[in-house]
Amino acid sequence: MALFNQQYATCFLLSLCILSQCLTEGVIGFACNWGTRSTHPLTPQIVVRLMKDNGFNKVKLFEADPGALKALGRSGIQVMVGIPNDMLDSLASNVNAVIAWVTQNVSTYISKNGVDIRYVAVGNEAFLKTYNGRFVNATFPAIQNIQAALIKAGLGRQVKVTTPLNADVYQSDSGLPSGGNFRPDIQDQMINIIKFLRQNGGPLTFNIYPFLSMDADPNFPKEFAFFDGSASPVVDGSITYTNVFDANFDTLVSALEKNGFSSMPIIVGEVGWPTDGSANANIKNAQRFNQGLFDRIVKKQGTPKRTTAPDIYVFGLIDEDAKSIEPGPFERHWGVFNFDGSIKYPLNLGGGKSLVAAKGVKYLPKQWCVMSNQANPTDPSFADSISKACTYADCTSLSPGASCGNLDPKGNASYAFNMYYQTMDQRKDACNFNGLSAITTINPSPPQGSCKFEIMIDLGKHENKSTTSFAASMKGTCSMVMLVLSFMFTMLVSIISA
Numbered sequence: 001m002a003l004f005n006q007q008y009a010t011c012f013l014l015s016l017c018i019l020s021q022c023l024t025e026g027v028i029g030f031a032c033n034w035g036t037r038s039t040h041p042l043t044p045q046i047v048v049r050l051m052k053d054n055g056f057n058k059v060k061l062f063e064a065d066p067g068a069l070k071a072l073g074r075s076g077i078q079v080m081v082g083i084p085n086d087m088l089d090s091l092a093s094n095v096n097a098v099i100a101w102v103t104q105n106v107s108t109y110i111s112k113n114g115v116d117i118r119y120v121a122v123g124n125e126a127f128l129k130t131y132n133g134r135f136v137n138a139t140f141p142a143i144q145n146i147q148a149a150l151i152k153a154g155l156g157r158q159v160k161v162t163t164p165l166n167a168d169v170y171q172s173d174s175g176l177p178s179g180g181n182f183r184p185d186i187q188d189q190m191i192n193i194i195k196f197l198r199q200n201g202g203p204l205t206f207n208i209y210p211f212l213s214m215d216a217d218p219n220f221p222k223e224f225a226f227f228d229g230s231a232s233p234v235v236d237g238s239i240t241y242t243n244v245f246d247a248n249f250d251t252l253v254s255a256l257e258k259n260g261f262s263s264m265p266i267i268v269g270e271v272g273w274p275t276d277g278s279a280n281a282n283i284k285n286a287q288r289f290n291q292g293l294f295d296r297i298v299k300k301q302g303t304p305k306r307t308t309a310p311d312i313y314v315f316g317l318i319d320e321d322a323k324s325i326e327p328g329p330f331e332r333h334w335g336v337f338n339f340d341g342s343i344k345y346p347l348n349l350g351g352g353k354s355l356v357a358a359k360g361v362k363y364l365p366k367q368w369c370v371m372s373n374q375a376n377p378t379d380p381s382f383a384d385s386i387s388k389a390c391t392y393a394d395c396t397s398l399s400p401g402a403s404c405g406n407l408d409p410k411g412n413a414s415y416a417f418n419m420y421y422q423t424m425d426q427r428k429d430a431c432n433f434n435g436l437s438a439i440t441t442i443n444p445s446p447p448q449g450s451c452k453f454e455i456m457i458d459l460g461k462h463e464n465k466s467t468t469s470f471a472a473s474m475k476g477t478c479s480m481v482m483l484v485l486s487f488m489f490t491m492l493v494s495i496i497s498a
Contacts, residue, residue: 030297030349031058032336033270033316036065037323039394039423040457042341044071046358050341051077051317053356055349060164060269060313062124064105073113080119080162080313081105083146085135088123092141095148102149106159117159121269122146125166125207127186136186139163140193147200160202163193164269167208167248170255176236177247177305180254194261206252207270207315210244210289215280215328226285227292239304245271245293250305266306270315275344276450277330279401283450287345290314290336298350321394321423329396340457362461368453369421369431370414372438377409385433386413389420397451404451414444415453422456 034047042050044067051059052075060080061068072079083091083101091098102120109115122143126135147161169186172179182190197204210225223229224244234241241247249268256264273289274281293314295301300309319335338344341358348354376382389395395416397404404415417437424430431437445453 029058030054030056030294031060031311031313032056033060033062033313034068035062035316035318035320035323036068037320038318038339039322040339040459042318042339042358042361042457043462044068046341046360046462047318048072048075048077049360050337050356050358053359055353056317058118058311058313059317060121064101064109069105069109069115070113073109073115076116078116078118080121081117082121082124082164083142085123085126085131088126088135088138088142091122091145092138095145098142098145098149099152102146102153102155106150106155107153110155110158119160119162119202120146120150121205122161122163124164126163127169127183127189128166129168133185136189140189140196143193143196147196147202156200161200162197162202162205162267164205164207167206167252169206170252172251172254176234177239177241177250178236178254180251181258182255191259194256194259194264198261198264203265203267204256205267205269206249208245208248208268209271210248211273211280211285211330212327213244213248215278215330226288227296228288241304246303249303249310253303253305266310268310268312270313272315272334272336274330274333275335276333276403277325277396277399278328281330281333282403283345287347291347294347294349325396329399329402332394332396339454362458363455364422364426364458366443366455367426367439367441368414368444368455369417369426369437370440370444370453371410371417371436375410375413375436377413379434379436381434382409382413382436385436386416389416389433393419393423395419403449406449407446407451411446415451418444418453422454425456425459 032051034051044065047068048071057076058078058080059072060082062082063084064081069079069081087101091101106117106120110117123135123139126139143161143163147156150156150159150161168183169190170180170182172181181187194204196202214220214222214225221231223231224234224242227243227245229243231242234247239250241250249266252266253262256262271293273286275283275286293312297309297312302309314336316334316336318337318341319333319339321332321339323332325331336344336347336355337358340361340363342361343355343357346354390398393416396402398407398412398415399405404411407415413436417431417433421427421430421439431439443453445451
């Protein structure tokens with residue numbers, strides 16, 4: 001009887017542990033950007049589980065991706081749905097198109113799939129200087145029309161409108177945060193947008209990138225880019241700034257104060273650090289920056305002018321190997337996780353928690369396409385073969401200063417050939433570069449350094465998996481555990497009373 005009671009108590013405690021995991025999952029409260037520009041994406045269900053396992057309870061999507069939205073249904077994760085810039089003209093001028101978009105991408109997913117959509121993000125950095133005013137005139141009308149369509153759909157209180165903007169919409173003539181104001185060329189548009197958002201309860205969303213500040217300016221004080229840096233502080237009256245994030249954010253706050261919006265709520269829509277593609281984009285810098293960022297989020301730390309911490313959406317969750325590299329090769333490497341959800345570097349998430357890798361990922365066979373031993377870089381087709389491979393695959397890790405930037409010519413060719421081979425799902429004809437290539441089962445990744453020859457995700461195996469959402473499966477598991485606990489508790493009381 002004593003042995004039975006001991007076994008019974010052990011099962012009871014084990015069930016309590018499982019239930020504890022169910023109840024505490026995601027309580028840390030991080031937010032992230034989920035980009036889907038990938039040749040071999042993780043299934044949405046795996047990504048949602050990855051977010052839940054790592055305490056992300058808010059996510060921003062750059063577009064209304066059906067797979068992502070369905071997987072987020074009843075997950076407990078709050079969603080900001082984005083509208084790409086190329087839709088702004090249509091949404092600014094065609095009311096029927098706006099109503100159709102809201103019905104299809106907001107109302108339906110809320111009512112039928114249980115997606116907790118909180119914001120619609122109209123455009124993305126539409127006022128960026130490099131766009132040369134392309135979207136300036138369409139952004140505000142599109143915001144107005146989306147707001148009207150949400151109200152018409154009965155969602156005006158539940159779903160708020162915002163527009164993510166780049167930090168280049170404000171500036172400081174004095175070079176200090178207190179001198180902040182909006183750019184003169186978009187001053188009127190900014191005031192109109194802010195007034196409208198405030199009237200309808202929507203926040204301002206701004207993207208802040210210390211990495212870009214440092215990477216674009218060789219004279220930028222590197223230590224000022226990090227939260228634990230040792231750079232000389234910037235003194236602005238009674239305030240001392242020790243990092244560029246605080247200084248940048250408070251420049252925006254000053255701009256808002258100057259224009260009568262001192263209490264306007266602000267969301268940091270994107271902030272992070274890439275791990276590859278340039279000399280400054282590396283594991284060491286990314287870990288240092290993001291650890292400081294996560295520490296601030298855990299501590300709910302604000303800035304000198306706004307002591308209340310804003311919502312901060314980390315950019316990004318996973319790498320995207322098909323993303324545009326117009327801003328730079330580093331664009332495909334912003335993820336806290338690799339493309340397959342594996343961990344790039346450790347992060348302390350607070351409360352004794354650390355990063356957890358994606359579960360259930362299936363890979364192609366462990367074989368690589370490399371330059372054959374008999375081939376020679378002097379072959380007339382050598383350069384063209386590499387060019388072909390890198391036209392259709394991601395070779396950004398070969399960029400100067402990047403993780404594979406120091407390979408010799410044969411190493412460069414092998415890396416390019418393999419990326420093409422993997423991107424093409426290891427097709428037999430994908431390792432055919434004019435007699436220069438061969439397939440190997442020996443990992444060609446250099447033994448030293450961070451250069452890695454990838455094996456891609458097996459999309460076929462994932463497509464055969466059940467499409468049941470992670471949220472639904474976990475809900476079922478937790479419900480079953482609660483029923484079992486209830487029964488076991490009743491039995492335990494009976495045994496003790498006997």
